[in-house]
Amino acid sequence: MNHRAGSFLWNLRQLHTLVTTIRTVRLYSLEFCRPNIVYSHWNPRNLLNNFDNGVQSSIRYLVQDSLIFKSGDDSFQIKGISTVTVPAVDRLLCLRRLSFDSKHSPVPDDDLKKMNEATYEDVLIKKPKPTPNKCRELSQECNSLVDVLDKYSEVPRYLSNNYLSAMWSIAKRMSEDQKRFEKQLMFSHPSFSQLCEQTMREAKVMPFNQLLFSLHAVVKLGIPQNTLLVQTLLRVVQERINECGEKCLSVLSAVLEAMEPCKNVDTLRIGLRILVDQQLWKIEHVFTLQVVMKCIGKDAPDILKRKLEMKALRDFGKFSTLNSQHMFEVLAAMNHHSVLLLNECSKMVIDNIHGCPLKVLINILQSCRELRYYNLYLFKGIADYVATTFDIWKLKHVISLLILFANLGFRHTGLMDLLKKKVIDEPDCLNIKNIVPILHVYSSLNHFYECQAQEFLKVMASAVTVYLYHISSENLLNAVCSFCMMNHFPLVLINQLLQKDIINELLLSADMKRNVGKLHILAACLKLDDNPFQNTKDLALPQLPSTPLYPNAKVAEVLSSLLGEKYFSENVQLPHKYHIDFEIRMDTKRNQVLPFSPVDLSTPATNIQRVAVLCVPKSNYCLDSAHPRGFLAMKMRHLKVMGFHVILVNNWEMEKLEKKDAVKFLKTQIYSSEAFPTGGVNLQSTH
Template sequence: MRMYKSGVEMLSWALRSTSLWKCNSFIWTQTVLHYKCRGFAVSTRLGRKTVHTLERVRFYSQGSDSEELLNVQMKQADALQSTAKGDASELPSDKPEQAALFYTHIQDCLSPTDVLDRLKQFPAPQQHISSVFTRMWESIKKMTDEQRRYELRLMFEHPAFEELCDRATTNAWRMRSQDLAYSLLAIVKLGVSQNTRVVQTLLLVIQERLIQFDERSLSVLAGCIRDMDNSKNIQALREALRLLLKDRIPEIQSVVVLQSMMQVVGKDTPTHLKKKLAMKALSMEDKFSPPNTQYMFLSLAAMSLNFKPLLDVCSKKIAENVHEFPFSRLLAVLKSCHELHYRNFTLFSSVSEYVSNTFDMWSNKQVILFLLTFEELAFRPVVLLDAFTERIMLKSDSLTLRDVLSVLKVFSLLNHDLKDNRQQFLNSVTKVLESYFPKISMTELLKAVHYLGILDHFPQTPLEKLLHHDTLEQLLQRGRESDKVARWLQTLDLCLRLDGPHLPPTLMSIPDLHITVPAHELTVNQEVLRTVRGFMGSDAVQDSVLEEGVYFIDCVITLPHPHTKDSGSPESIRRIAVVCASPASFCFGTTHPRACLAVKLRHLIKLHYEPVLVPVHEFSSQTEQEKIKMLQNLILPGQESSETQEIQKDLPTSEEFVPKEPIL
């Protein structure tokens, strides 16, 4: 039997025998953590998220026992026995006039070091340590990155900072829940490492008293741990919040608090809890402000939950108030739509129309970011593309190399009709591209020429540079290692062979690129095939035709040409290629073909087919009689069809398909 000289010694032995992060009914841990003290210096690397403390500030990490930490905790536990347990109403508080006077002293401080200097004259009362950290954080918010790094370095070097951290560590057990949350948030925002003693102590106390946190404190805590590294302790706190939310969701009255909770629970939260949070948000839609609607997209994306009723409500509100949102928020909404695989034609149209109507206030970079995001969403903002076309033709010199590549990507993959501006636009972009030849990489050159090929434009200088023997050999080698490069080469190869561009004498003999990319496993649409055979006859229909090893045709109908007398000549035969296309092959909201489908139809015409395009999503929604009539009108129209069939009308509301980026 072990004998103890005092209760303190007995508590020390108990703490060594149990997990330091012992949890209440909401928290558990998987390992016993022991701590040792270490020191580390300030990191001055540009852009680094965490600014580490100087050697004087110590932190603990997994390692050997530390008697010092245990003794501090035992003294704190002993001191707490003389005070009431619980939250703010049970803890001693300063007089109102003293609190107001202290706030006045630090409110005009303009940097963290100013706050620390002021503490020498007016020491912070125990209950206002969190206010000190918060003021230090607020003072650097509007600084430039360079100023912030300099001020934080001075802060970590200031002798009062270590003392302040020690006070926060010692008094954490006496803080109110709100002070704990704000202290942790400010300390983390100031760049103090998660491994420091002050952060770990705050986390420990928060875990022990999480059940006592009110709605506001939980919101602040959620916003803090959302940006912290996903360590075991943070993961345990996340799990605790999830368990706590199961009972607390009905009590939440603030939209901001609810959104903070949605963001912190994360993607690995059980689906039933995600939907419970989304349903609660939907019940509060009448309280949504414009920023709430934007932030709701981000919150649902953080949970990876496509909850259409809530997204539809937010989309409508944003569309009605689109002029109230700055660039960054509109772009964030569109990016969240892409993450959630959510499509809303009204939302996309309102954003594109707003940007088009206020076009002069947007820079090239902003417009290009909008266009790139719209392309990811497979949405073609016609008016915005036309407006940007005009700007490029007038001020093409303002484009960077990245801008040129982005412009070519958007215009080619969305298959935008440039109309009368086609040649001038392509010449302008090509001229800017050629100006960057001294510093362009081989892959960037291939990407650009490949996009130009999709647009049926083959400028001489870029082609000569790309098809140079040494350049081509290196690209072919990369194509064996990269599927994307291989597909770019394959598309360019097809365009050069089938489009038959007028090339200079030096390129008359195009080398055989020998690019083979595994074709997608496609199957015939049996319903379309059965309907076609029903009114055309089985003998005239051949199914599953593959051209050039790439282009799959559902069925080919062979008919005699009505205007040719010589039945034995090739011109006397009509070959009608029936091509079934999924919604992902079209720009969202229309049946305007995207890049892959557009190039396929163009090349089938070069191969002497008459392509007939069947939108599967329209076809499958009709009755049997309507299906027959639809195919008859497409295949045997009243007048002879020599061009690609392109349906110009909008589709019915169909917002849930997930378009994939063309692999070109």
């Protein structure tokens, strides 16, 4: 009797607490929009928090076809807009308070009655027994998400995280279309709302690893991030983040990586960074380290990034081949250019490249581009491997690889010749999706002058002609521009491109600036190159903004010392938007430099050789070679048509030379080889 009276008084006190802390919340029908739920007062210094602060603003909770809030009298408000009086959550949930709604409790009634008699401390100390195989049993017994919910509706024998994890395990086995259909059925299932409610009730008392698995499953199942279920789980994880061990670190990192930024996600990410900083040297598994590094983000403090780099270098002896392959993507996600780590991983990747999936190689090259990491040994090893096993790869995969190589400025002649031979031998392999990328690769890398070049270009032009009335205007422009850069002019394609309506469409496009640049290239090629369109009237194109001029002070100083102030001109603008850094005028044999001023120039124009000195950065060449890339090669061709002799001066090499050596280098470049044996030749040098 005393026990019943004590229980009654305890319940009465709880009811009094609920009545004195009620609040009114306005509910809205389900809308997929940005979250309006914000948790505040989270202290990252101790990483623990209290749920007593409640939630601010309106709260949206996804269950079935409506939003549901449960009030103190076990009634539900469903559909439409309504105002419901709900109690504020003012203390930690425990199993005793869950006894008010035991219909869907994860434990039988008898056990629940015993647990209600336990003290508050007992509940916190005695955690539910782990059920590691329940999720596997459910996923093996059921074939769909609805089957799991049906089993839950019969008798909910397990904790909620087992059902959620089983549903995600089943969803992973489905195709995208099937997964989309199953999710629709899941949201409309009558037991789904009950499972969501049970998950929130159990969040504070279930083991921390199961809490993280529940959050992971909820996110992966596509439950909107702005729902009360997801935000509640995020909040509880914030409160209990100090319980995070190494395995939980990897799960939490994977979850945060899959979520969009919001108040609670950002706060939890900050907490994760603090926790990683504290536990970094205790992490034993490379996989955990890489997942954490990938989740840390690009905006993480540099000091934390360097600590993670040092940890990875210290544990490099534990790296497997898979770890080395994955490290490129991890560093790109961090935006951390670690040369030592990338070099070591590159060696391991190439040493174990046989059998590596092409998708992994493509991810590596994409990461290298993001990190601006140029390793000729790595690129050549990948290209050699693909060239050796060329016949086993699909054409689209090889093209994807070549596009990345082109973006990195790497030209592998063997692989490109293999693709060219395949195109010539099997023209049917070309389609509207791969024609333009192939042309872009070969034109940007200036790879067209070897044997069978004309045959290759004719096959490509025929393939574009087949799809002429199915290709977009921008793709047609890209294709024609690539042909022109390679000095090939297919009549049908150019005539189609020069149609007034197509030109107007290109000029009104969202990418108008880029289109105008390509049209200027087309106009220059049609005017200067040997083609049937030389008599075509000029295209009325908008003027491009002038590009900034970079001074070449050292080259100007050397030329002044070598030739004299009046014997060269700097920053010369030419037709078709071409610019040369320095112009020199010489006799036709290039033995003598002539005064540059036209007033003092008495020599007939036919006896003058104009010399263009171009100061070229390393990016204008293919990687680690003297092979000019597409635009530079076209510019040199056009300057020769204009009557110039072209001299290339490599900026990075000129900066390394002493002034005396620089003068000697330019002297040998400017004057003809026949000029040096002649003792009476005036080199116009002050030295």
